[in-house]
Amino acid sequence: MLITSVRIRRRIPAGEMFQMCGIAASVLKNGEVGPVLYDCLKRLEYRGYDSVGEASVVDGKITVKKDKGKIEDVERELRISGLKGRVGIGHTRWATHGAPSQENAHPHTDCANTVAVVHNGIIENFMQLRQELEAKGHRFKSRTDTEIVAHLVEEHLRTGKGFVEAVRFAATKLTGAYALALICASEPDKVVCVRKESPLVVGTSPTGNYCASDIPAFLSRTNQVILLEDDEMAVLTADNVKLVRIDSGEELRREPFKVEWSVETALKTGFPHFMLKEIHEQPLSVRNALRTQAIYLDLMASAMSKAKKIFLVACGTSHHACLAATYAFSNLAKVAVAPVVGSEFIDSYGALVDQETVVLAVSQSGETADTLSAVRGAKDRGATILGISNTMGSTLTRLSDVYIGQNSGPEMGVAATKTFTAQLSVLIKLAVALARKRDIIRKSQLEEIEAGFGQLPNWISMILSTQQEQVKSIVEKYSDRSSFCFLGRGISVATALEGRLKLLELSYLPAIAYPAGESKHGFISVVEEGYPVIFAAPKDESYSRIIGNVMEMKARGARIISIVGEEDDDVSKLSDETIRVPSGIPTMLSPIVYILPLQLFAYYLAVRKGYDPDFPRNLAKSVTVH
Numbered sequence: 001m002l003i004t005s006v007r008i009r010r011r012i013p014a015g016e017m018f019q020m021c022g023i024a025a026s027v028l029k030n031g032e033v034g035p036v037l038y039d040c041l042k043r044l045e046y047r048g049y050d051s052v053g054e055a056s057v058v059d060g061k062i063t064v065k066k067d068k069g070k071i072e073d074v075e076r077e078l079r080i081s082g083l084k085g086r087v088g089i090g091h092t093r094w095a096t097h098g099a100p101s102q103e104n105a106h107p108h109t110d111c112a113n114t115v116a117v118v119h120n121g122i123i124e125n126f127m128q129l130r131q132e133l134e135a136k137g138h139r140f141k142s143r144t145d146t147e148i149v150a151h152l153v154e155e156h157l158r159t160g161k162g163f164v165e166a167v168r169f170a171a172t173k174l175t176g177a178y179a180l181a182l183i184c185a186s187e188p189d190k191v192v193c194v195r196k197e198s199p200l201v202v203g204t205s206p207t208g209n210y211c212a213s214d215i216p217a218f219l220s221r222t223n224q225v226i227l228l229e230d231d232e233m234a235v236l237t238a239d240n241v242k243l244v245r246i247d248s249g250e251e252l253r254r255e256p257f258k259v260e261w262s263v264e265t266a267l268k269t270g271f272p273h274f275m276l277k278e279i280h281e282q283p284l285s286v287r288n289a290l291r292t293q294a295i296y297l298d299l300m301a302s303a304m305s306k307a308k309k310i311f312l313v314a315c316g317t318s319h320h321a322c323l324a325a326t327y328a329f330s331n332l333a334k335v336a337v338a339p340v341v342g343s344e345f346i347d348s349y350g351a352l353v354d355q356e357t358v359v360l361a362v363s364q365s366g367e368t369a370d371t372l373s374a375v376r377g378a379k380d381r382g383a384t385i386l387g388i389s390n391t392m393g394s395t396l397t398r399l400s401d402v403y404i405g406q407n408s409g410p411e412m413g414v415a416a417t418k419t420f421t422a423q424l425s426v427l428i429k430l431a432v433a434l435a436r437k438r439d440i441i442r443k444s445q446l447e448e449i450e451a452g453f454g455q456l457p458n459w460i461s462m463i464l465s466t467q468q469e470q471v472k473s474i475v476e477k478y479s480d481r482s483s484f485c486f487l488g489r490g491i492s493v494a495t496a497l498e499g500r501l502k503l504l505e506l507s508y509l510p511a512i513a514y515p516a517g518e519s520k521h522g523f524i525s526v527v528e529e530g531y532p533v534i535f536a537a538p539k540d541e542s543y544s545r546i547i548g549n550v551m552e553m554k555a556r557g558a559r560i561i562s563i564v565g566e567e568d569d570d571v572s573k574l575s576d577e578t579i580r581v582p583s584g585i586p587t588m589l590s591p592i593v594y595i596l597p598l599q600l601f602a603y604y605l606a607v608r609k610g611y612d613p614d615f616p617r618n619l620a621k622s623v624t625v626h
């Protein structure tokens with residue numbers, strides 16, 4: 001769907017973007033596909049809502065209706081639900097970069113308008129494929145990565161292949177993550193769908209077959225579902241669904257299963273709350289965040305390498321991502337950056353801001369008033385503004401000279417979870433890019449971090465699959481405590497602060513967080529018999545010192561709950577409760593993994609206390625007041 005994850009205002013033309021989206025397709029025995037797709041897309045709107053489109057095939061011709069804007073607005077303007085035909089595809093888009101536009105909205109078509117495609121995901125080798133296709137005479141109408149799929153299929157159709165084989169061969173050429181649905185004018189009875197690392201499900205019924213990013217899209221029509229696996233295709237006709245392996249073309253057999261969920265539950269994919277769903281999405285959302293293209297990180301790194309002063313400005317969880325990133329900027333790139341909360345920035349640092357200043361603002365929503373007023377104040381003083389946001393088209397992205405999308409997709413839970421780990425992933429990639437630009441990163445260090453980036457989704461999955469029960473049992477034991485303290489050292493101070501924020505905002509408890517070394521300068525007076533102190537204690541360069549802090553707390557009767565590596569001996573021996581995370585995580589990446597148990601802890605404690613973790617009292621997802 002996208003073409004880049006960043007846009008440089010003033011330097012790169014508009015229209016380049018990453019997206020998180022919803023796709024839907026249907027092949028009906030009777031009736032028109034337009035209203036069916038419209039209904040599916042309405043139910044997928046939570047996946048994105050900045051552009052929408054549908055395409056169908058009638059009398060050997062493909063018709064496309066699409067535009068930027070919310071689905072209801074586009075419906076009013078184009079009557080997409082009026083699309084005729086029994087076979088069609090639809091798309092609702094979440095751009096994580098760049099202004100939404102008509103040309104970049106899906107579906108996309110080939111030169112001859114014989115193929116239309118909708119896409120969710122990121123095609124990493126689109127640039128190279130586009131050049132090859134352009135050399136063969138293909139003409140592109142958009143700047144998205146998605147459009148190359150239509151042209152690639154067209155290229156294979158020209159060699160005489162049928163639609164299904166043309167799609168299969170095209171799919172073997174793609175790298176990245178994608179869920180695709182395609183229609184073809186010359187084979188108007190079918191939809192072909194492809195899945196690799198982006199969700200795609202098939203619904204079967206006696207009156208027609210469906211395919212979508214998520215079950216709620218078609219759940220009101222059928223509860224008979226087939227889950228597509230990676231590297232599989234589905235060929236949908238009105239009375240059949242055929243599954244095919246992409247690499248071999250071999251046909252697969254898989255029976256549908258019955259989904260018992262209500263639409264409400266299905267939206268949460270079976271999880272009781274959006275927060276838990278979003279915690280579990282992190283292997284994927286971190287992987288997507290890490291797909292930020294090097295060229296754009298490099299542009300940001302250029303601005304930073306020329307700056308005399310660099311401030312990281314954000315609020316709440318985004319500020320904690322900046323705190324952890326500060327460690328990475330100093331240790332990897334050997335660059336001093338000052339993390340400052342948005343509400344304090346101009347009062348405390350405004351006098352220092354000038355044309356040699358870079359302000360890197362981080363905001364999931366891109367609309368947080370305190371962050372934006374800091375950005376505006378800095379802009380007025382001539383600073384260069386860099387932005388990292390989950391919401392393309394937001395005010396932050398519009399105020400930024402350079403911005404990068406964090407590619408998390410919409411976050412419904414008020415408490416930030418997947419957006420924290422995604423922001424930090426992007427920030428650490430940026431620190432690596434800056435270190436490379438300054439030519440100061442050691443080869444071995446670079447290799448360790450690159451390998452760590454590759455492992456992050458697995459490490460997160462491992463914690464989710466092995467430590468959840470342990471976290472729940474600790475919650476049970478400590479659910480009556482009136483306060484908790486979170487301690488860490490080095491980069492883990494950010495983990496401790498973020499763990500505390502999650503707990504206090506969801507459980508309404510006055511929790512405390514400190515750099516562990518600072519705890520003896522005051523906090524220690526609070527500790528008494530049974531007081532729970534939670535340590536984030538990776539085996540990094542601060543490990544021997546954190547053992548001392550654990551002993552100080554223990555000596556005063558604290559109950560020690562520690563999050564440690566699998567290989568840990570010392571801290572775990574001193575602990576009353578231990579949560580284990582995989583070993584071998586580079587220090588720089590540790591908060592992205594160590595925060596997982598703390599997110600789960602806050603979630604289960606809130607549920608245990610009878611609170612709704614998705615809607616904590618007095619809090620809003622986007623804080624647009626000062």
Ligand code: F6R
Nearest residue numbers: 316317318363364365368415416
């Ligand atoms: C905490 C939380 C808030 C936000 C803060 C900044 O779970 O969600 O602390 O992190 O309001 O929001 P953004 O990142 O949208 O600027």
